[in-house]
Amino acid sequence: MSTPAAEHAPGLASADGISARARGLTKAYGSGETTVLALDSVDVDVARGRFTAVMGPSGSGKSTLMHCLAGLDTVSAGQVWLGDTEITGLKDRELTRLRRDRIGFMFQSFNLIPTLNAVENITLPMDIAGQKPDQKWLDEVVDTLGLRDRLKHRPSQLSGGQQQRVACARALASRPELIFADEPTGNLDSRAGLEVLAFLREAVDQLGQTVVMVTHDPGAAAHSDLVLFLADGRIVDEMERPTAEAVLERMRLFPGGRPQTPGSDPVRGTAQSSSGATSRLSETTEKD
Numbered sequence: 001m002s003t004p005a006a007e008h009a010p011g012l013a014s015a016d017g018i019s020a021r022a023r024g025l026t027k028a029y030g031s032g033e034t035t036v037l038a039l040d041s042v043d044v045d046v047a048r049g050r051f052t053a054v055m056g057p058s059g060s061g062k063s064t065l066m067h068c069l070a071g072l073d074t075v076s077a078g079q080v081w082l083g084d085t086e087i088t089g090l091k092d093r094e095l096t097r098l099r100r101d102r103i104g105f106m107f108q109s110f111n112l113i114p115t116l117n118a119v120e121n122i123t124l125p126m127d128i129a130g131q132k133p134d135q136k137w138l139d140e141v142v143d144t145l146g147l148r149d150r151l152k153h154r155p156s157q158l159s160g161g162q163q164q165r166v167a168c169a170r171a172l173a174s175r176p177e178l179i180f181a182d183e184p185t186g187n188l189d190s191r192a193g194l195e196v197l198a199f200l201r202e203a204v205d206q207l208g209q210t211v212v213m214v215t216h217d218p219g220a221a222a223h224s225d226l227v228l229f230l231a232d233g234r235i236v237d238e239m240e241r242p243t244a245e246a247v248l249e250r251m252r253l254f255p256g257g258r259p260q261t262p263g264s265d266p267v268r269g270t271a272q273s274s275s276g277a278t279s280r281l282s283e284t285t286e287k288d
C-alpha cells in the first residue's frame with residue numbers, strides 16, 4: 001500500500017506488516033464552546049510484531065488514541081483499521097466480537113475478578129466467548145510469565161506484580177493480533193513494573209505479539225521498540241530504540257504540554273540524543 005510512510009511522517013511505519021492503522025483520526029468530546037479536541041487528525045501505523053509505546057503529557061490524548069484504535073470508543077472523524085478490517089463504521093455487536101477475538105487489554109488497575117483464581121481469570125474472556133483455550137499456547141504464556149505455581153491463587157493472594165502478570169496472561173490467552181496496555185505499570189512498584197515490562201518484551205520477542213503501551217514513564221517506554229510522542233492530540237515525534245535518558249530528554253521539550261522545536265538541528269529538526277536514540281520532529285511541530 002502506498003502511504004505517506006515513504007516520506008517518514010511520524011507514526012507511520014515503513015514495514016508492510018501493519019497491525020493497526022489510523023488516518024485522520026479525530027476525537028472531540030463535548031460540543032459547542034466546551035468541545036475538547038482529544039485527537040486532532042492523527043495518522044498512525046502500528047507495526048506488527050513490535051512493541052510501540054505512546055507517551056505525552058497528561059491530557060495529550062494517549063488513552064483516547066488507545067481507546068479509538070482498540071474500538072473501545074467511537075471516533076468523530078477519520079478511519080481506523082485493525083489489520084485489513086476497518087473498524088470505524090462497524091456495528092456495536094461486530095465491534096464487540098472483533099475486540100473479543102482479536103484484541104487483548106491490560107489496564108492500570110488489573111481488573112481481575114476477586115472470586116476467581118489466576119487461571120480462571122486468565123481464561124475468563126475465552127470462557128465467556130465459549131472458546132476453548134489452545135492449551136499449548138496457554139502453557140507457553142503461563143510459563144513465560146512465571147505463573148505456573150500461582151494458577152490456583154486468587155488475586156488477593158498475589159502481589160501487584162503477579163496480578164498484573166495474570167492480567168497480561170489474560171490479554172495473551174486468546175493469542176490476539178494486538179495487545180493494548182494503558183499504564184500497565186502505573187500501580188506497581190518499580191521492581192514489579194520492570195517484571196511486567198520484561199514480560200511484555202518477551203511476548204513480542206518470543207511469542208511474536210504486537211503490543212501498544214501507553215505510559216508516562218520514560219523507563220517503561222525504554223522497553224519498547226518505538227515511542228510515539230503525543231501533544232495536544234497530535235503525534236509530534238517518534239523515537240526508535242529509545243533509552244530512558246533519551247525519552248526523558250524528549251519529554252522535557254513539552255513544557256505545559258506544548259512541544260517546542262529544538263534548535264539543535266537546523267536542517268530537519270532532528271534531535272540526536274547522547275544515548276544514540278534518534279528523535280524526529282514532525283512537520284506539524286516545525287510549523288507550530
Ligand SMILES: Nc1ncnc2c1ncn2[C@@H]1O[C@H](COP(=O)(O)OP(=O)(O)O)[C@@H](O)[C@H]1O
Nearest residue numbers: 029030036038057058059060061062063064065
Ligand atoms: N470522556 C471524556 N469527556 C470529556 N473529555 C474527555 C474525556 N476523555 C478524555 N477527555 C479529554 O480529552 C483529552 C485527552 O484525554 P486522554 O486521552 O485521557 O489523555 P491522556 O491519556 O494523554 O492523559 C483531555 O483534555 C481530557 O480531559
Ligand SMILES: [Mg+2]
Nearest residue numbers: 062063064214
Ligand atoms: Mg490516560
